[in-house]
C-alpha cells in the first residue's frame with residue numbers, strides 16, 4: 001500500500017447547533033477567525049501537507065461554502081482598479097482550481113462516520129486524510145504535514161491525539177495506547193465518548209486523521225454508535241487488529257472552534273498573533289482585566 005496522501009475529506013455537513021442562531025443561515029465553517037473563515041485555515045493546513053484533491057461533504061444550507069472557493073472576477077477587478085494588490089493576492093489564494101475540489105452531499109446528519117462514507121466513491125484503494133475544520137491548529141509545521149511524515153514510517157491508520165483534562169474525556173474519542181510518552185504510539189483500543197470514570201486514558205482523538213481505505217469498507221453497513229450517530233471511531237477501531245492504528249501527539253496548539261469558548265479563545269490568540277492587531281488588542285485585554293469586567 002502506498003503511503004503518500006494526496007486526498008483529503010472535509011466533513012462540513014453537521015448542523016452546528018452549538019452556534020445557533022448564527023448557524024441558522026451561516027455555515028459554521030464560514031465563521032471567521034480574525035478575517036479568514038475556519039475553512040481557509042483547514043485548506044491552508046492541507047495544502048502545506050501536500051494535499052492535491054479536496055473533497056467536501058456538505059449539506060443543505062452550505063452554499064456559502066461552495067461560493068467561497070469560486071473566482072470572484074468583479075471583486076478582483078475592483079481591487080485591481082483601486083491598486084489594493086495585497087488584498088488581491090490574498091483573495092486569489094482562496095480560489096481553488098477547477099477539478100481540485102469536489103462536493104458530495106450528505107442528505108441527513110447521521111454522524112461523522114456517515115459523512116466520511118458519503119465520499120467513498122472518490123477514494124480508491126489509497127490512504128486519505130480527514131480534516132475537521134472546527135479544530136483549528138496553530139503549529140510551526142502544519143499538523144497534517146507532521147502526521148504524513150510519521151505515517152510514512154507506520155502505515156496503517158493514524159489519528160491526531162492530545163491530552164485532555166480527565167473531566168473532559170466524555171466529550172472525545174479516547175485512546176488506549178502502548179506507550180504514554182512517545183510521539184507515535186500503537187493504539188490497543190479506542191472508545192467514543194466514554195462515560196465519566198470509564199475512559200482508558202486521557203488521550204483524546206482530535207479532528208485530523210490519515211485512514212486506510214479499509215476504514216471506508218468498515219464504514220459501509222456500520223450501525224449507529226455513541227449518541228445514535230454513525231461514528232468514525234468505530235470503523236477505525238476495526239483496524240486495530242488489522243493493519244494497525246497509531247495515535248500521533250502533534251506539536252501545536254489546538255482550538256476547539258466548534259464550541260463557543262474555544263472559538264473565543266482562538267479569536268484572541270489569532271488576533272494577538274497578528275502584527276497589525278497585536279498592540280491594540282493586548283491593550284484592550286489588559287484594560288478589561290484591570291477594570292475586572
Ligand code: UTP
Pocket residue numbers: 011012013014015016017018019028057106108109110111112114115132133134258
Ligand atoms: P460536530 O460533532 O461538531 O457536530 O461535528 P456539528 O453538527 O458540526 O455541531 P454541533 O455539535 O451541532 O454544534 C464534527 C464535524 O463533523 C461534521 C461537522 O460538520 C463537523 O465538521 N459532521 C458531523 C458531518 O459532516 N456530518 C454529520 O452528520 C455530523
